[in-house]
Amino acid sequence: MTKMTMVQALNSALALELERDPEVVIFGEDVGRNGGVFRVTDQLQARFGPERVFDTPLAESGLVGTALGMAVYGMRPVVEIQFAGFSLLGFNQIASQVSRLRYRSGGVFHVPLVIRAPFGGGVRTPELHADNLEALFLHTPGLKVVIPATPYDAKGLLHAAIADPDPVLFLEHMKLYRSTRQEVPAEAYTVPIGQAAIIQPGDDLTLIAYGAMVPVAQAAARQVSAESGAGIELIDLRTIAPLDEATIVASVNKTGRAVVVHEAVRSGGLGAEIIAVINEQCLYALLKPVERVTCPDTPFPVPQVEDLFIPTPERVAQAMRRTLAP
Amino acid sequence: MAFAIAEKLAFTVSPEDLYQILDPAGEVVDSLPPLSAEQLLALYRWMLLGRTYSRRMVALQRQGRMGTFAPLDGQEAAAAGMAFPLRPEDWFIASYREAIGYMIKGVPLLAQFKQWGGHVADNYPRAAHCLPFQVVLGTQMLHAVGVAQAIKLKGRAEVVLAACGDGATSEGDFNEALNFAGVYQAPVVFVVQNNGWAISTPRHRQSAVDSLAQRGPGFGVPGLMVDGNDVLAVYQVVSEALDRARSGGGPTLIEAVTYRLGAHTTADDPTKYRAEAEVSAWQKRDPLLRFRKFLLGQELITPAEIEQMQASVSAEVQAVVEAYEALPPADPRRLFEIVYAEAPPQLRRQEAALLEDLGLAA
Numbered sequence: 001m002t003k004m005t006m007v008q009a010l011n012s013a014l015a016l017e018l019e020r021d022p023e024v025v026i027f028g029e030d031v032g033r034n035g036g037v038f039r040v041t042d043q044l045q046a047r048f049g050p051e052r053v054f055d056t057p058l059a060e061s062g063l064v065g066t067a068l069g070m071a072v073y074g075m076r077p078v079v080e081i082q083f084a085g086f087s088l089l090g091f092n093q094i095a096s097q098v099s100r101l102r103y104r105s106g107g108v109f110h111v112p113l114v115i116r117a118p119f120g121g122g123v124r125t126p127e128l129h130a131d132n133l134e135a136l137f138l139h140t141p142g143l144k145v146v147i148p149a150t151p152y153d154a155k156g157l158l159h160a161a162i163a164d165p166d167p168v169l170f171l172e173h174m175k176l177y178r179s180t181r182q183e184v185p186a187e188a189y190t191v192p193i194g195q196a197a198i199i200q201p202g203d204d205l206t207l208i209a210y211g212a213m214v215p216v217a218q219a220a221a222r223q224v225s226a227e228s229g230a231g232i233e234l235i236d237l238r239t240i241a242p243l244d245e246a247t248i249v250a251s252v253n254k255t256g257r258a259v260v261v262h263e264a265v266r267s268g269g270l271g272a273e274i275i276a277v278i279n280e281q282c283l284y285a286l287l288k289p290v291e292r293v294t295c296p297d298t299p300f301p302v303p304q305v306e307d308l309f310i311p312t313p314e315r316v317a318q319a320m321r322r323t324l325a326p
Numbered sequence: 327m328a329f330a331i332a333e334k335l336a337f338t339v340s341p342e343d344l345y346q347i348l349d350p351a352g353e354v355v356d357s358l359p360p361l362s363a364e365q366l367l368a369l370y371r372w373m374l375l376g377r378t379y380s381r382r383m384v385a386l387q388r389q390g391r392m393g394t395f396a397p398l399d400g401q402e403a404a405a406a407g408m409a410f411p412l413r414p415e416d417w418f419i420a421s422y423r424e425a426i427g428y429m430i431k432g433v434p435l436l437a438q439f440k441q442w443g444g445h446v447a448d449n450y451p452r453a454a455h456c457l458p459f460q461v462v463l464g465t466q467m468l469h470a471v472g473v474a475q476a477i478k479l480k481g482r483a484e485v486v487l488a489a490c491g492d493g494a495t496s497e498g499d500f501n502e503a504l505n506f507a508g509v510y511q512a513p514v515v516f517v518v519q520n521n522g523w524a525i526s527t528p529r530h531r532q533s534a535v536d537s538l539a540q541r542g543p544g545f546g547v548p549g550l551m552v553d554g555n556d557v558l559a560v561y562q563v564v565s566e567a568l569d570r571a572r573s574g575g576g577p578t579l580i581e582a583v584t585y586r587l588g589a590h591t592t593a594d595d596p597t598k599y600r601a602e603a604e605v606s607a608w609q610k611r612d613p614l615l616r617f618r619k620f621l622l623g624q625e626l627i628t629p630a631e632i633e634q635m636q637a638s639v640s641a642e643v644q645a646v647v648e649a650y651e652a653l654p655p656a657d658p659r660r661l662f663e664i665v666y667a668e669a670p671p672q673l674r675r676q677e678a679a680l681l682e683d684l685g686l687a688a
Contacts, residue, residue, distance in 0.1 A: 062505065065468025065502070070475060097462070097469070102665065102666070105446075105457070165667040242670030
């Protein structure tokens with residue numbers, strides 16, 4: 001095993017898929033010779049040729065809509081939307097076409113398509129590069145949404161997404177691209193879509209996070225455990241649609257306390273859905289109200305204030321202390 | 327390969343100047359395409375089936391037996407003429423006004439009944455190589471380019487025909503589709519059925535260009551116009567464009583100028599926005615009338631045989647009406663099976679809860 005960043009782990013998965021399956025093609029804006037603006041597709045065009053890895057005109061609806069046609073024909077397209085904020089230009093194709101064709105056609109046609117898109121705050125990007133839009137897609141039946149937090153999960157989930165018979169939106173947090181290195185196998189493996197990971201077990205409070213909020217939650221859990229000795233069960237959702245409700249419910253039934261952390265804005269966010277699930281399935285186990293730590297309902301904060309708005313370990317710790325208080 | 331048709335056609339809006347093989351009187355004014363008598367009669371039968379189906383659907387809707395429906399009347403030549411030259415392996419990705427094309431490609435007429443009647447469109451056979459029509463106008467043009475790009479990458483000899491209406495040409499996806507097709511040199515032919523009206527919005531409010539075909543050259547795609555009420559002209563122009571795409575010549579945009587004789591849908595009242603005189607002028611250019619005059623003039627069919635054909639077409643539609651009305655109501659369970667290849671646990675729980683609420687639980 002070698003230590004890889006998330007970018008390297010994703011690149012490794014893509015190279016293995018191109019090698020394994022001649023139906024896999026990669027396209028998007030600047031993914032060819034340039035290897036993508038974050039180098040996730042670095043060297044892939046040189047290795048596999050311009051018919052397998054190619055640049056498209058600059059049009060997100062166009063690249064998602066044409067990918068649908070290619071997937072219907074039997075190929076396995078993996079497209080990159082350069083920044084998730086621009087997925088709004090492709091939103092119609094994702095929400096009204098890609099996600100619905102299986103249903104519309106009564107299962108005759110399906111769309112095995114992976115849409116990769118970087119997103120996430122804390123890296124001082126211009127407007128709409130950082131927005132956390134996952135809740136829009138969570139509300140789109142027929143689509144799966146994956147947000148890995150580690151290099152290992154990123155690679156395994158990408159292999160699983162490419163193997164999936166249905167469309168998968170694969171959101172990659174920019175802050176995690178190169179922030180850590182982790183032992184990652186050189187060969188292909190899968191991490192199942194729809195399964196959360198319990199990063200650390202604990203009996204006193206369930207802390208639920210995903211994406212770049214996982215390391216934030218980890219730091220908060222360390223702090224609160226050190227202060228109070230409380231056992232924190234930290235869940236990394238990894239997939240947000242379909243949500244792994246079983247893992248959440250089992251944990252909260254055990255701990256009776258929960259805090260949900262997300263970088264996305266608050267109202268109608270994934271936190272609301274998770275709390276609804278807890279309410280429906282764990283209400284009588286709850287000892288305290290479930291708290292949410294999120295960005296407030298402003299447009300995603302501009303770089304000058306993003307560090308103030310995005311949940312920090314200290315803010316998460318404060319919510320945990322309130323929830324743990326007798 | 328030279329594209330002879332393109333040179334013949336000026337960009338123009340005058341129906342009289344459009345490329346025609348048959349004039350409105352059914353007289354032959356250009357070289358006939360190489361179609362046998364049998365094929366010519368088959369073309370006419372498809373058009374007649376389209377009109378008979380359309381009129382029946384409107385009647386069913388008025389009787390409360392069918393959902394909202396978009397009539398085909400007046401556009402039968404364009405839809406039949408564009409799909410007739412396709413080979414079985416070719417793809418046809420179109421919209422609701424191209425129902426005849428779907429039938430020519432092997433999609434049962436019952437599929438249209440199911441879609442308009444509020445069922446899932448689960449009977450477009452995969453082998454027919456058609457995607458079910460959908461109502462976000464213009465989006466399908468990109469799907470067609472994607473299929474065409476896949477065909478090109480795999481080195482196959484298939485081509486894709488993509489169709490939409492004049493209103494859809496204002497959508498971003500129509501323009502992105504032309505652009506992607508031009509860059510990829512994908513084997514796709516785009517046909518715009520310009521029927522003059524997008525519900526109540528006239529053609530000149532969609533674009534300031536004289537001809538919608540002019541959209542093509544801006545994307546490096548040849549564009550041409552054809553009389554969309556002349557089935558033989560549409561057939562000929564589309565055939566040449568398909569040959570060109572099949573031999574690696576890239577995409578073509580064709581504007582078939584036609585007219586929607588009826589309402590946009592059964593929910594629309596066109597008397598609110600267009601003049602009766604305009605409609606009656608176009609009734610004189612009725613595509614069925616024109617082709618029938620030609621067939622009678624060439625003695626390819628007799629009036630009695632036309633009556634027999636009408637009876638056989640009506641019986642065919644009647645059989646589909648009966649099949650449709652004999653369908654069982656949609657099973658709510660089935661709708662949970664077709665969202666994903668495998669329904670996730672929460673969808674299963676939602677299904678169980680719904681069935682429980684409905685008193686349908688096993």
